[in-house]
Structures are given as structure tokens and as C-alpha cells.
Amino acid sequence: MIKEVLNARRLLCPLPVIRTQDKVKQLQPGDQLEVICTDPGVMQDIPAWCRINGHTVLETRSGDHEYVIVLEVGSC
Amino acid sequence: MLAAKTVMEQGVHVEGINFFTGFCVEGHTHAIREKDKAKPKRNNALWVAEQLGIKLHIVDVIEEYKKVLINPKHGYGANMNPCLDCKIFMVNKAKQWISENGFDYIITGEVIGQRPMSQRKWTMPIIAEQSGADDRLLRPLCAKNLAPTLPEREGWVDREKLHSITGRSRKPQMAMAEKFGLKDYAQPAGGCCFLTDKFYSAKLVDLWTARQSKDYELDDVMLLKVGRHIRPKPHFKMIIAREEGEGRFMEGYRRDFISMVCTSHTGPMVLLDGEPSAEDLYLAASITARYGQGKNADQVDMTIRDKDGSERTIQVKPLAGEKLPEEWVI
Numbered sequence: 001m002i003k004e005v006l007n008a009r010r011l012l013c014p015l016p017v018i019r020t021q022d023k024v025k026q027l028q029p030g031d032q033l034e035v036i037c038t039d040p041g042v043m044q045d046i047p048a049w050c051r052i053n054g055h056t057v058l059e060t061r062s063g064d065h066e067y068v069i070v071l072e073v074g075s076c
Numbered sequence: 077m078l079a080a081k082t083v084m085e086q087g088v089h090v091e092g093i094n095f096f097t098g099f100c101v102e103g104h105t106h107a108i109r110e111k112d113k114a115k116p117k118r119n120n121a122l123w124v125a126e127q128l129g130i131k132l133h134i135v136d137v138i139e140e141y142k143k144v145l146i147n148p149k150h151g152y153g154a155n156m157n158p159c160l161d162c163k164i165f166m167v168n169k170a171k172q173w174i175s176e177n178g179f180d181y182i183i184t185g186e187v188i189g190q191r192p193m194s195q196r197k198w199t200m201p202i203i204a205e206q207s208g209a210d211d212r213l214l215r216p217l218c219a220k221n222l223a224p225t226l227p228e229r230e231g232w233v234d235r236e237k238l239h240s241i242t243g244r245s246r247k248p249q250m251a252m253a254e255k256f257g258l259k260d261y262a263q264p265a266g267g268c269c270f271l272t273d274k275f276y277s278a279k280l281v282d283l284w285t286a287r288q289s290k291d292y293e294l295d296d297v298m299l300l301k302v303g304r305h306i307r308p309k310p311h312f313k314m315i316i317a318r319e320e321g322e323g324r325f326m327e328g329y330r331r332d333f334i335s336m337v338c339t340s341h342t343g344p345m346v347l348l349d350g351e352p353s354a355e356d357l358y359l360a361a362s363i364t365a366r367y368g369q370g371k372n373a374d375q376v377d378m379t380i381r382d383k384d385g386s387e388r389t390i391q392v393k394p395l396a397g398e399k400l401p402e403e404w405v406i
Binding site: 009010012013014015017018021038041044045048049051052053065 | 094096100118119121122123125126130131132133134135136298324328
């Protein structure tokens with residue numbers, strides 16, 4: 001299993017979702033991706049994108065104007 | 077949403093495509109401004125896909141979209157909105173996507189007569205033809221008013237179960253939403269593109285005029301959504317944060333622009349776009365001072381930061397007068 005980090009700071013939605021989508025395409029089921037953002041909209045959008053596309057959000061956290069989402073790549 | 081639902085009711089597998097041009101309204105401004113913090117920040121395309129239970133593919137078309145906006149074959153609408161060229165472009169991109177991903181045809185929510193530029197009886201065949209989608213473009217909401225398309229002729233969808241909506245009224249769509257049990261849906265009258273906004277369009281035209289070029293980068297069009305824009309002289313423009321959220325967002329651009337902030341009083345973050353001279357910096361500082369708590373002071377300290385991070389502080393008197401010259405305000 002690979003754990004990768006995606007820096008999506010300064011990007012506004014939907015760009016963090018697009019970058020996440022593009023990164024996930026390069027990963028395998030079971031891999032984990034930590035996405036670090038500054039747009040609070042990602043707290044809604046990335047989990048919604050994960051639900052639609054069969055990925056699992058493992059953790060969300062925020063602080064100091066940063067928003068972090070850790071997801072596990074699904075099999076579909 | 078209704079077009080997808082209509083086709084899905086016939087057992088057709090549907091997936092969504094959403095194109096991001098850089099000019100989409102939702103998300104951005106809400107994310108930046110403090111005053112909008114309480115507003116829901118959902119992305120409507122994602123939300124709709126989730127309601128429908130379908131996958132959504134968001135496609136970054138920022139670079140390709142430039143040629144659509146810079147030189148639209150069919151011209152602009154009331155503002156800088158190249159709606160017809162935009163629709164042709166997006167249907168063409170969708171056509172490319174379906175052929176790469178094994179799908180048979182494209183559906184859109186277009187309705188004849190609903191929009192003044194891109195959804196008229198005579199534009200429907202233009203979009204189908206010039207996008208290259210031809211009869212693989214199905215408009216389920218008004219299909220019965222148009223010639224049968226490939227999916228109808230082949231029996232992939234039952235034409236009789238499609239619709240014949242026309243005109244600007246959204247009442248038939250609202251009735252259909254109710255029938256489908258859809259209580260919540262995105263703003264039915266559009267308004268999802270900054271290019272239809274006259275104030276945004278004025279800032280875009282100003283940017284192109286000042287640079288003597290219609291080219292732009294994503295950061296340019298993002299910054300047009302933020303702050304007050306004031307051009308005291310043709311060769312430089314000020315972007316003045318209207319509140320803390322915008323100021324924080326603009327701080328991310330301090331390596332790309334000269335910036336200034338008042339250090340003796342509370343005041344806004346300001347970016348300077350262009351090539352201001354030393355004299356211009358004094359003028360910009362005095363204008364900046366008008367927007368801070370030192371606006372009535374005899375003198376304020378203004379710290380100017382260059383792109384390389386070097387800083388210096390100057391003392392200026394806030395620019396007096398009731399209003400700035402109108403021609404400065406973009």
C-alpha cells in the first residue's frame with residue numbers, strides 16, 4: 001500500500017477535487033492519499049466525490065486555515 | 077438533473093461530466109470571503125451526481141477554454157459570455173470523452189428557447205453539428221420538438237417517454253422535479269458563470285486592455301473575483317481586499333505582485349498589478365490608506381513588500397476627497 005500526499009493549497013474548488021481525481025487515477029485500490037487544502041469547500045466536495053466514486057474518507061481535520069482529508073482508494 | 081433522470085428512468089446507464097473553465101461561480105467566492113462562510117459550499121455538480129446516484133467526472137478545461145473566450149466565432153452575449161461557442165466547445169469535449177470511455181451518446185438539459193443565446197431553435201442544430209456530436213446529442217427535455225437522434229432511432233431510448241418543453245418558464249421543469257420527488261435543486265435560472273456578470277466582464281476587459289493582449293492565466297481570472305479593483309494609471313492596478321478572508325487569499329500572491337499594507341493602523345491587504353514607479357507607490361499607498369482605520373489620520377505608515385520579499389515602510393497622507401475619480405474604479 002502506498003501513502004501519498006497531495007498539496008492542493010491555494011486552489012479553490014473544484015480544482016482540489018480535480019487534482020485529487022487525477023492523483024487517484026495513478027493509485028491502486030487500498031492506497032491512501034492525504035490532500036492538504038486551504039479552501040474550506042473541500043470538506044464538502046472531496047467527501048462527496050469519494051462517495052460518488054467509491055473511495056473512503058479515513059480522516060478529515062482542519063486548523064490554522066488548512067483542511068486535510070485522508071482517503072483510501074476504492075476498487076471501482 | 078432532470079434530463080439525466082428522464083433517461084435513467086428508461087434504464088440507461090448515465091455518468092456526469094462537469095467542465096471547469098476557471099469562470100465557474102460556485103465555490104470560489106464563497107470560499108474566499110469571510111461574510112460567505114455560513115453559506116453552503118457544496119459543488120452543485122457533485123451534489124446533483126450524488127442525488128442521482130451517478131459518477132461524476134470533473135474535467136479541467138482551463139487552457140483549452142482560452143481560445144473559446146478570446147476569439148468566439150459566434151461572438152459574446154450581453155457581457156463577455158461566449159455562450160454558443162462555450163456550448164459547442166463543451167459538447168465537443170463530451171464527444172471526445174464518450175468515445176474514449178465507451179459511452180454511446182451525450183445528453184444535455186438544454187431546452188429550446190430557455191436561454192437567449194445558446195438555447196434557441198436555430199442554435200440546437202449548430203451545437204450538434206459544430207461540436208461534431210451530430211445525432212449522438214440527445215436533449216431529453218425538448219427532444220420531441222427536434223428531429224429524432226441516433227439513440228431514439230436505434231431504440232436505445234423511447235422517444236415517446238422524452239419531453240417537449242420550450243420557453244423560458246421553469247414551471248414544467250419544476251413540475252417534473254416534483255414528480256421525480258426532487259425537492260432541492262440548483263438555481264434554475266443559471267447564473268453559474270462569471271462571464272455573464274457585467275462587473276466581472278468589465279474587469280476582464282480592463283485586464284486585456286492594460287496588457288494589450290487577451291491572453292490570461294488562471295491566477296488572473298481568479299484575482300478578478302477578489303477585492304476592489306482600482307486603476308489610477310494605465311500601467312498599474314490596485315486590488316484592495318474587502319475583508320480578512322480576501323486578504324488571506326491574496327497573501328498567497330505576494331511573490332507575484334508588489335503588495336502593501338498599513339502598519340500604523342488596521343487596513344486592507346493590497347496587491348499592485350503592473351509596473352508602478354516610485355511616485356506611483358506613494359499614490360497607491362495614499363489610496364490604500366483611505367480604506368483603513370487611519371483614513372482620517374494626518375499620516376500613516378505603509379509597508380511595501382516587493383516580489384522578492386524585501387520590505388520598506390513609507391509615510392503617506394491618506395488621499396482626501398469624498399470619492400475616488402470614477403474612471404479609476406473598475
